Amino acid sequence: ELKVEQNPLFLSMQEGKNYTIYCNYSTTSDRLYWYRQDPGKSLESLFVLLSNGAVKQEGRLMASLDTKARLSTLHITAAVHDLSATYFCAVDDKDFGNEKLTFGTGTRLTIIP
Amino acid sequence: DAGVTQSPTHLIKTRGQQVTLRCSPKSGHDTVSWYQQALGQGPQFIFQYYEEEERQRGNFPDRFSGHQFPNYSSELNVNALLLGDSALYLCASSPGLFAYGYTFGSGTRLTVV
Secondary structure, rough: OOOOOEEEEEEEEEEOOOOEEEEEEEEOOOOOOEEEEOOOOOOEEEEEEEEOOEEEEOOEEEEEEEEOOOOOEEEOOOHHHHOOEEEEEEEOOOHHOOOEEEEEOOOOEEEEE | OOOOOOEEEEEOOOOOOEEEEEOOOOOOOEEEEEEEOOOOOOOOEEEEEOOOOEEEEOOOOOOOEEEEEEOOEEEEEEOOOOHHEEEEEEEEEEEOOOOOOEOOOOEEEEEEO
C-alpha cells in the first residue's frame, strides 16, 4: 500500500524567512501533486510534477521531484502572511492504474508577521 | 468555464439516516472521483467513476455507493450514517482515465449528529 509522509506537520515561521516542506512516498510513482487548502475550503492545485528532476516555480513557491529518492520538496522563499495555509502533497498510485490519489497528512503553515 | 460544482455545501443528518451528495464535473472532464476528508486529515479516496461505472474503490464500506450519469455528473450515497462519517466530501474531476490533473470542487461539509 502506498504511503505518503510529509514533514513537518506544523510549521510556524516568520515573514521573510525561507523553509522547505518534505514529501516522501513509499512506492514508485511518476506523478506528484502539491495542493493548498485554506481553512474550511477546498483544494487549490499548486503544482503537478511529472518526471524525475522536474522543478516548477510560482511566485514564492518552488516544487521539485526526485523519483529515485521518492522525495518531493516544496520550498518557500521570503514567506509572506498570505502563504499561511495547509499544504498537501499527493501521489498517483500506479497500483490503482494512476486512478487514485494518495495524500500526505498535510503541513499546516503559519506565517508570523 | 465552470469548474467542479458540488451540492449541497453543508448538510446535517442524524445517525442512521441516508444522504446523497452531488457533483458536476468541469467542462470537458468525464472522470469523477470522490474523497472524504476528516477534520485535520488528508483526503481519503472513496471511489472513481468513468463511463458510468465504478473503476476503482478505496477502503470504504458498502454503505458508500455512487453513480455516474450520462452527462458525467455523479452522486455519492451514504447509508446508515455514523458519527464518524462527519467530514468534508470532495469531488474531483479529470479529463479521462490516466490523465493527470485533477480539479476539486468546493466540497460538501456533512455533519452527523
